[in-house]
Amino acid sequence: MGVSQHENGLQPAQSTQSGASGVPAEPAVSVSGISKTFWRDGQPTKALHDIHLGIAPGEFVCLLGPSGCGKSTLLHIVAGFIAPDEGEIAAHGGRVTGPGVDRCVLFQSPTLFPWLTSRDNVLFGPRSRGMDNEEMRSRADALLATVGLEDFKDHYPHQLSGGMRHRAALARALINRPRILLMDEPFAALDAITREQMQNFLLDLWQRERMTVLFVTHDVEEAALLSDRVCIMSPRPGRIVDIVDIELARPRDEALRDTAEFVTLRRGLRERLADA
């Protein structure tokens, strides 16, 4: 059970050489030979070294590692915000050269536009591409209802709670129907209770929409709960040192957190992270 039982029958890619089965299995994200060095005051810091990673469509992959291991840098490279020194990124077969609507990023802070109401924030994407029509407006309302903000459509971000802001940001990302969601420690700044709520919410959402997710975190429990696969990264230079398949049954919910299976898995992950 677990990872291989996806509805499309795809094997999650372990490397860039996916598609060994008969299905036209193009990985959703393929990272091949990525290296990146940052220079500060003439001193080089090797942020990433020769990263290879393939993510199957509909797969939920976590990058887990201590801060400074380059996991956010990797995510920003996949998003197209920064260019790698070496290597290539492809999303659904197309080479990534910059940010694109197919890959939406959610940051640690919700980065809502403070001068727009929740609804106008959600409509930002379509409007920026000249698609301000009735269909988009009703879709925005439906999405706001999905994330539980139907009564807060006309509120400005500063009038919302932390969790609400994150849910509004999620709705804003989803309106573009991105095939890939890139999440950069999205819940790290939230209090424990809100964070658990958001994790449960994300599980539900993923269960329904089955988009591909690349999720960066330093929280072992979060990685274990959410993902199909956890890539453990180690710092200086940042590289993927271990890949762990999380074979917990889907759909998952809150109750899973307290099961013996989950606790064992979490301990295992923590040990492998310590070894990294």
Next chain:
Amino acid sequence: MSTGSTTEAPGILRSPSGATRHWLISVVSVIGGLVVWQMAAAFIIRDPVLLPTPVETILVLVRYLNSPYPSAGETLIGHSLISLGRVVAGFAIGSFIGVAIGAMMAGFRSFRAVVDPFIEITRPLPPLAFVPVLIVWFGIGEAPKIILIAAGVVPVMAISTAAGLDGIPREMLNCARCLGASEWYTMIHVRIRAAMPQIITGMRLSMGLSWTSIVAVEMIAATAGLGFVILQAGQFLDTSLIFAGILIIALLGLGLDACLRRLQRHLDPTMKP
């Protein structure tokens, strides 16, 4: 504080909210200031050339609203409109240039390195110092007057625009890009939009500065304007008219600032509760 007594005070006085309370105290403070002025002028100084009372000042102001000063010149309304025109023209031109320079400073590091020293040098210079040279360069028409006001506005606007544009988190721009906005759309609808509250703060500061330099401006061979009235009245020791001119400048400054504050509230929803 009258606690518990519910009979005499109307609702708003019984439990004033923070804002109302603040406003009430400010009104009382202004009235108090006027009373102190009236007392000091009428009973301590007792010389209208040294210090006219507020009542005299208002009477002079009202008298000259419709009668010309000097006898062949404009009424106070006419002088006010002329000064207002100069301030608004200089302010508008200066804001436009300042915002453009500020945007370039935020966009290009090397451009910032080029203009930074000039801004730092010109910012603390008193406008009065430029009067003689402006007369030499631009004569005694309207041009040097408007240029002098604009010159004071440009550095303030450039600095606040650059600071506003710098202050936008990288993430917000990245976010706009991955939501599908083009570079151009992001520049206009996110970067400049996000900097607007700070740009307007700069405008409020430089609007104040423009009024500050109006007297210096109207030393340039002016035959009309509030600064001219103040200088002229000073030569004839007509102190109450000086105060009347100052009062009008204060009121016009307040009025224009209120317009900008309104605009700021409109553009920055975080200022609403």
